[in-house]
């Protein structure tokens with residue numbers, strides 16, 4: 169009896185899966201916006217969505233309030249040819265990216281739109297919201313996707329990025345994914361291939377529960393004032409490790425980054441020692457970066473750090489220990505003392521224009 173029950177369930181599940189797979193895909197992308205534009209990371213989620221299938225219809229969901237939301241919606245409508253619709257949820261409830269109202273919003277939009285996929289980037293925004301929305305929709309999300317092989321097969325890292333596994337999603341719709349933006353770079357979009365303009369529609373929020381605000385409250389947003397590029401999307405990253413010894417010495421890394429127009433990164437040991445704030449941590453429990461040039465000074469190359477930077481195009485490492493593991497992933501390695509190398513670099517590099 170038990171055996172037959174399992175078989176019946178398996179065949180039902182298989183039928184369900186085949187039915188989803190044969191239907192054409194339609195994807196809801198959760199987008200973040202700032203200053204009237206959608207964030208570059210959210211465009212990576214659109215690139216990921218467009219690799220699900222050729223006939224995939226992509227709808228972009230933007231929420232917030234006020235004129236910057238409308239501005240972002242207008243820009244989003246023409247920013248990528250695969251976007252067919254921009255959905256705008258305009259309410260004070262979405263003034264801040266709190267997970268509870270956003271998750272309810274996704275549930276509302278999904279129940280109306282019946283999307284086959286829902287995608288967000290693996291940023292703190294996506295990581296915060298997606299699991300809650302998945303719980304409300306009673307599905308299990310596939311997280312940190314780095315590759316897409318068709319509608320239901322995805323590649324994601326395991327064991328702190330030491331291995332990649334292929335996952336086949338066999339659950340019900342929607343298939344919810346968080347994707348690493350570094351794995352879905354946004355190609356420059358030529359004038360010809362730009363969209364003529366996707367339709368923009370307001371989401372009907374009249375049925376959104378009053379209690380959707382939930383238990384969390386927005387208190388404040390604190391961010392460091394800096395002219396340096398954003399760590400997640402910078403072309404060059406200069407990282408310092410525990411070897412810098414103090415916050416004062418870490419300023420050398422910041423000066424070098426300034427000269428190179430680079431973002432500053434740090435190891436967890438440097439963050440834990442209080443040299444720099446937590447938002448600069450690169451690695452398994454920090455940010456995942458893949459810049460064109462990654463420079464590591466006094467970084468040992470622990471696997472948890474490598475998990476966040478080993479996909480960088482060119483890696484340069486300076487370490488006084490010739491056996492440091494960082495040299496195994498470095499394209500250029502210099503065995504030397506960073507307290508001699510960095511001042512020399514600062515002296516020889518031309519001033520930034």
Ligand SMILES: Cc1cc2nc3c(=O)[nH]c(=O)nc-3n(C[C@H](O)[C@H](O)[C@H](O)COP(=O)(O)OP(=O)(O)OC[C@H]3O[C@@H](n4cnc5c(N)ncnc54)[C@H](O)[C@@H]3O)c2cc1C
Nearest residue numbers: 409410411435436437451452453454466468472473488506
């Ligand atoms: C669950 C978990 C998650 C983690 N997540 C992260 C993460 O996201 N990111 C992360 O970075 N770490 C993470 N870690 C910590 C990680 O294991 C390492 O402890 C950390 O990366 C080490 O940082 P470090 O290279 O700065 O320090 P160390 O390992 O102490 O290395 C310092 C290096 O500097 C070199 N050095 C010393 N003096 C000089 C000098 N004067 N000139 C040049 N070189 C010098 C040394 O030879 C050494 O190789 C995590 C650990 C755990 C358990």
